[in-house]
Amino acid sequence: MASSTPYTVRWGIMATGWIAEVFTKDLLANPATRGVHDVRHEVVAAASSSSKDRAVDFLNLVKAPSSARAYGSYHELVADPDIDIIYVATPHSHHFQNAMLALEAGKNVLCEKALTVNASQARRLVEKAREKGVFFMEAVWTRYFPLSVQVRELIAKGAIGTVYRTIADLSLPRDAGDGKVDFADSHRMVNPDLAGGALLDLGIYSLTWVFQTLYHLQPEADKEAPNVVAAINKYHTGADETTSIIVQFPKHKSQGIALTSLRVAHDAVGDGLNSGGAAIRIQGSGGEIQVMGPAYCPLQYRVIKKAATGTAKIEVFDCPIPKDPETGWGQGMFWEADECARCLRDGKKESQTLPWSESIVIMEVMEEALRQGGVVYPELITTDVYDALSPLNTGKR
Numbered sequence: 001m002a003s004s005t006p007y008t009v010r011w012g013i014m015a016t017g018w019i020a021e022v023f024t025k026d027l028l029a030n031p032a033t034r035g036v037h038d039v040r041h042e043v044v045a046a047a048s049s050s051s052k053d054r055a056v057d058f059l060n061l062v063k064a065p066s067s068a069r070a071y072g073s074y075h076e077l078v079a080d081p082d083i084d085i086i087y088v089a090t091p092h093s094h095h096f097q098n099a100m101l102a103l104e105a106g107k108n109v110l111c112e113k114a115l116t117v118n119a120s121q122a123r124r125l126v127e128k129a130r131e132k133g134v135f136f137m138e139a140v141w142t143r144y145f146p147l148s149v150q151v152r153e154l155i156a157k158g159a160i161g162t163v164y165r166t167i168a169d170l171s172l173p174r175d176a177g178d179g180k181v182d183f184a185d186s187h188r189m190v191n192p193d194l195a196g197g198a199l200l201d202l203g204i205y206s207l208t209w210v211f212q213t214l215y216h217l218q219p220e221a222d223k224e225a226p227n228v229v230a231a232i233n234k235y236h237t238g239a240d241e242t243t244s245i246i247v248q249f250p251k252h253k254s255q256g257i258a259l260t261s262l263r264v265a266h267d268a269v270g271d272g273l274n275s276g277g278a279a280i281r282i283q284g285s286g287g288e289i290q291v292m293g294p295a296y297c298p299l300q301y302r303v304i305k306k307a308a309t310g311t312a313k314i315e316v317f318d319c320p321i322p323k324d325p326e327t328g329w330g331q332g333m334f335w336e337a338d339e340c341a342r343c344l345r346d347g348k349k350e351s352q353t354l355p356w357s358e359s360i361v362i363m364e365v366m367e368e369a370l371r372q373g374g375v376v377y378p379e380l381i382t383t384d385v386y387d388a389l390s391p392l393n394t395g396k397r
Contacts, residue, residue: 006031006040007345009337012083012107013046014074014098016058019112020046020089023139024062026334029324034334039341041334045069047077049395063327074098074393078105085135085340088112090392091188093195093381096121097392099136103128104388108135110340114200117377119364120384126356135343137336137351138359140208142296144335147319148212151282151289151301155217159303161286163217167257168209168280170202170295171242173265181241181262189262190239195377197239199232199366203260205295207362209280210247210256216358224251225361232373235262245369266293278302297321297332 011027013020027041043064048054052072059068071077078086078101085108088098092114099111103125115138116122129136142148155163174182181190188194189201218224226247235241242261249255259266268276279293287305291298300318307313323330339351350356380392387393 006038007341008040008042009341009344010042010044010082010084011337012044012077012080012086013058013089014077014086014102015089016046016048016054017089020058020087021062022331023087023089023333023337024058024064025327025329026331027337028062028064029327029329029334031334031338033324033330034322036334036338039338039345041337041341043068044082045071045077045080047071047074049074049393073395074101075388078102078107084108084344085110087139091194092200093117093188093193093377094392096125096381096384097387097390099125100128100386101388101393103132103134103136104386106132106134108340108344110137110139110336112139114195114204114366115359115363117195117200117382118367118384119360121382122360122363124384124386126360129349129356133349135340135349136356137340137343138354139336140204140354141333141336142205142208142298143212143353144339145298145319145332146335147291147298147301147317150317150319151291152212152217154289154303155213155282155284159287160282160284160289160305163213163282163284164254165256165283166210166213166254166280167259167283168206168295169259169266170205170279170293171198171259171261171264171266172202173263173269175263179236181235183262185237190235190237190241192238192375192377193381195381196237197235197241197243197370197375198260198262199240199243199369202262203243203245203258204362204366206258206260207245207247207256207365209282209291209295210258211358211362213282214247214249214252214254214256215361218249218252222251223357224249226256226365228365228368228372230369230372232369232375234373234375238375240370240373240375243369243373245365247365266295
């Protein structure tokens with residue numbers, strides 16, 4: 001008999017930047033607002049690698065409970081015995097060292113995307129999670145949207161026939177003229193020291209749609225890693241500014257096209273109104289599913305089928321993100337947190353919506369694309385050798 005008391009998960013937040021703020025506010029939103037009654041979340045602590053004061057300011061900003069503790073180091077955070085799971089919200093250049101720090105401490109981990117900088121690092125994290133017997137998941141929040149769940153279910157039941165192609169784009173119109181984009185060279189979007197570039201930050205969402213509509217739905221016994229062809233334009237910093245990837249699944253006769261850029265917009269003028277049409281097109285033998293962007297936070301999809309009369313039948317489905325009526329918070333990151341809670345409650349070490357093996361294959365695709373484009377990152381952020389005292393863990397250069 002199911003318990004009437006929701007399962008509570010106690011979170012520790014590693015880093016205090018914008019993405020940590022959004023995620024933590026979602027943790028603190030009332031689950032009932034989104035119709036969730038079986039799990040709930042508590043924020044136990046947050047840490048900044050620069051100072052305890054910064055962590056204090058962060059906890060005040062998100063209106064965390066007064067009991068939440070502030071730490072001035074990641075080492076203190078992972079040592080807190082009251083934390084069930086660590087949310088790693090640092091730049092993806094730091095993910096391997098930061099997530100490994102938490103895993104070595106025996107903590108469950110939700111690590112922001114892109115999971116790592118290369119596939120070797122991803123494999124090492126999975127190996128450590130398996131060795132420690134803890135839960136580990138890449139925080140690709142879009143996968144857990146009800147919209148994404150509905151689209152996968154439609155494909156699985158053959159709503160548009162056999163899916164042969166998915167085209168997905170997430171691009172930002174940040175062209176500033178004179179060969180520049182509207183980011184300082186030190187910004188994480190274009191700084192190689194932070195694994196900057198369009199692909200690892202934006203293009204992973206394009207690949208998310210390609211993978212969750214093609215690879216993820218392949219029968220488990222027939223899973224097929226894709227062939228990869230990529231084209232990259234590099235920015236003057238050495239990071240990628242425009243990347244196009246074709247992934248081919250020969251046995252399944254399907255292909256995916258993942259696009260990303262810092263020069264042009266996926267919605268034509270960049271106004272968020274999908275003025276360029278659907279950001280994602282999932283094309284099958286019996287029709288098409290169009291997902292309106294942005295790819296990371298889609299709120300509407302359309303199912304288009306050819307009717308017997310020869311005309312197109314179009315159904316439109318809106319999937320808004322519920323907001324907490326008291327705080328106004330709600331960005332859609334709470335759904336991945338709910339998945340973590342249910343996995344912990346049920347003793348699962350990985351999520352079936354995004355298994356370890358799939359995160360690794362996606363990382364392999366991105367690594368190969370970057371290799372083909374000649375994008376190279378510094379050894380400090382590409383090594384797969386864990387160092388508890390790495391500057392990526394201590395903040396000390």
